[in-house]
Amino acid sequence: MSVPEYGRAFGLWREAARTEWAAYTRHAFVEGLKDGTLPRECFLHYLVQDYVFLVHFSRAWALAVVKSETLEEMKSAAATVDGLVNHEMRLHVGICEEAGIPEADLYSASESTANLTYTRYVMDAGLSGDFADLMAALAPCVMGYGEIGARLAGEATADTPYRDWIETYAADDYQQLCRDVGGMIDRALERRIGTDFAAAPRWAQLSERFATATRLEVDFWQMGWDRS
Numbered sequence: 001m002s003v004p005e006y007g008r009a010f011g012l013w014r015e016a017a018r019t020e021w022a023a024y025t026r027h028a029f030v031e032g033l034k035d036g037t038l039p040r041e042c043f044l045h046y047l048v049q050d051y052v053f054l055v056h057f058s059r060a061w062a063l064a065v066v067k068s069e070t071l072e073e074m075k076s077a078a079a080t081v082d083g084l085v086n087h088e089m090r091l092h093v094g095i096c097e098e099a100g101i102p103e104a105d106l107y108s109a110s111e112s113t114a115n116l117t118y119t120r121y122v123m124d125a126g127l128s129g130d131f132a133d134l135m136a137a138l139a140p141c142v143m144g145y146g147e148i149g150a151r152l153a154g155e156a157t158a159d160t161p162y163r164d165w166i167e168t169y170a171a172d173d174y175q176q177l178c179r180d181v182g183g184m185i186d187r188a189l190e191r192r193i194g195t196d197f198a199a200a201p202r203w204a205q206l207s208e209r210f211a212t213a214t215r216l217e218v219d220f221w222q223m224g225w226d227r228s
């Protein structure tokens, strides 16, 4: 199956980090979601941590509003904050409630080291850098789940109990969001760095940020797998 396309910068970053990208999008945790063999306890451990992750991710997207230079960037970042805090976190709340974990416990859950490392890395990318640095650190999260969802929707076993999770990210509206964010990132880079942004001196540093965030996604799956 061919992978979905989410923009020029993303395609180049992904290709430059292909080893890390494969470790992320084909992690044992992901394969367990696909064939249904992922232990429920691992999934719930991941989901509680992911709720906390989304809280801090929303803060990072809010920083993107602050670092925006155009109304398009501001609208995209503000819509993502709204989507995250008012919609995306519902999937987590619903599944956890069914498992007897109330929302108050999610918000107060203590953060795993993998969670802390990843979210604060992204926040620092935005605080110490500009909008482009922040987008390079945010892109693996947004696009990685889009790619995983699209692949698993076609490959998952019919009876995997993780179908709802898969459908969330395989859905047309989520795939469209990945393309929209990819287009917004391309225009943000063209504006700040130039049309030929991949030839610019700072391109290597942006690619490095993307690769680092991708490695931190691998560690996040591993945290769920190990229940650490």
Ligand SMILES: Cc1ncc(C[n+]2csc(CCO)c2C)c(N)n1
Pocket (backbone or CB within 6 Å): 050, 053, 054, 057, 080, 083, 084, 088, 140, 141, 142, 145, 177, 217, 220
């Ligand atoms: C560890 C981890 N990485 C990525 C996502 C996916 N994700 C995070 S924020 C967001 C919406 C961005 O618009 C999406 C899809 C996740 N849930 N947990």
